[in-house]
Amino acid sequence: MTDISENLRTIRNKIAKAACESGRRPEDVQLVAVSKMQPLERIEAALQAGQRVFGENRVQEAQAHWAGMKAEYPEIVLHLIGPLQTNKAREAVGLFDVIETVDRPALVPVLAKEMRRQGRFLPCFIQVNTGEEPQKSGVSPQELTSLLDLCCEHGLAVEGLMCLPPVTEPPALHFAFLQKLAREHHLENLSMGMSVDFEKAIPLGATYVRVGTALFGER
Numbered sequence: 001m002t003d004i005s006e007n008l009r010t011i012r013n014k015i016a017k018a019a020c021e022s023g024r025r026p027e028d029v030q031l032v033a034v035s036k037m038q039p040l041e042r043i044e045a046a047l048q049a050g051q052r053v054f055g056e057n058r059v060q061e062a063q064a065h066w067a068g069m070k071a072e073y074p075e076i077v078l079h080l081i082g083p084l085q086t087n088k089a090r091e092a093v094g095l096f097d098v099i100e101t102v103d104r105p106a107l108v109p110v111l112a113k114e115m116r117r118q119g120r121f122l123p124c125f126i127q128v129n130t131g132e133e134p135q136k137s138g139v140s141p142q143e144l145t146s147l148l149d150l151c152c153e154h155g156l157a158v159e160g161l162m163c164l165p166p167v168t169e170p171p172a173l174h175f176a177f178l179q180k181l182a183r184e185h186h187l188e189n190l191s192m193g194m195s196v197d198f199e200k201a202i203p204l205g206a207t208y209v210r211v212g213t214a215l216f217g218e219r
């Protein structure tokens with residue numbers, strides 16, 4: 001049986017250690033607990049252990065996990081970390097608190113309109129396909145500036161960048177690249193690093209690490 005509260009302590013300690021070693025404050029790195037494909041009892045265990053920030057990659061599944069839970073725990077902060085179809089924008093804006101995966105121009109006006117309609121102006125991240133992998137979502141680094149301009153035109157509040165490095169390359173190269181892009185565009189936040197590499201993302205400026213299996217166990 002996975003001991004979620006023990007895992008949570010371990011991960012928080014590792015975050016604090018990596019932050020201190022790189023001259024950063026532990027509280028400047030937020031843990032996003034990735035609860036996709038996890039049974040509800042594990043999610044409840046994380047809540048009981050005090051975790052409040054969660055990530056899900058599918059709108060439908062997130063509804064099932066969180067629609068009721070958010071009523072019970074209003075302080076939950078839910079991040080969308082997977083691709084968003086335009087026809088799910090309404091549900092996504094209603095449920096999530098942060099959209100990390102703005103990855104293409106077509107999504108921008110749809111999200112902006114939906115946020116106005118619901119009066120929920122959610123902070124957004126742009127997902128950058130740093131490895132320029134054809135199968136992966138995210139804007140290419142060359143298209144980042146124009147996507148940011150478009151977000152600005154439509155009034156989307158972009159607070160940072162997010163990436164998922166290629167599994168075959170050293171992640172630190174991609175984390176450093178994302179950090180450079182964020183600096184060039186004066187963006188504060190970086191969502192990068194998962195179970196296997198979050199400690200490498202912290203010295204390179206991660207303000208959010210997205211950790212699933214190391215916290216909840218295998219999916």
Ligand SMILES: *Cc1c(COP(=O)(O)O)cnc(C)c1O
Nearest residue numbers: 034057081194195210211212213
């Ligand atoms: C599943 C997922 C994670 C978490 O991955 P783990 O290896 O389980 O920590 C992080 N980010 C995204 C975008 C994911 O889809």
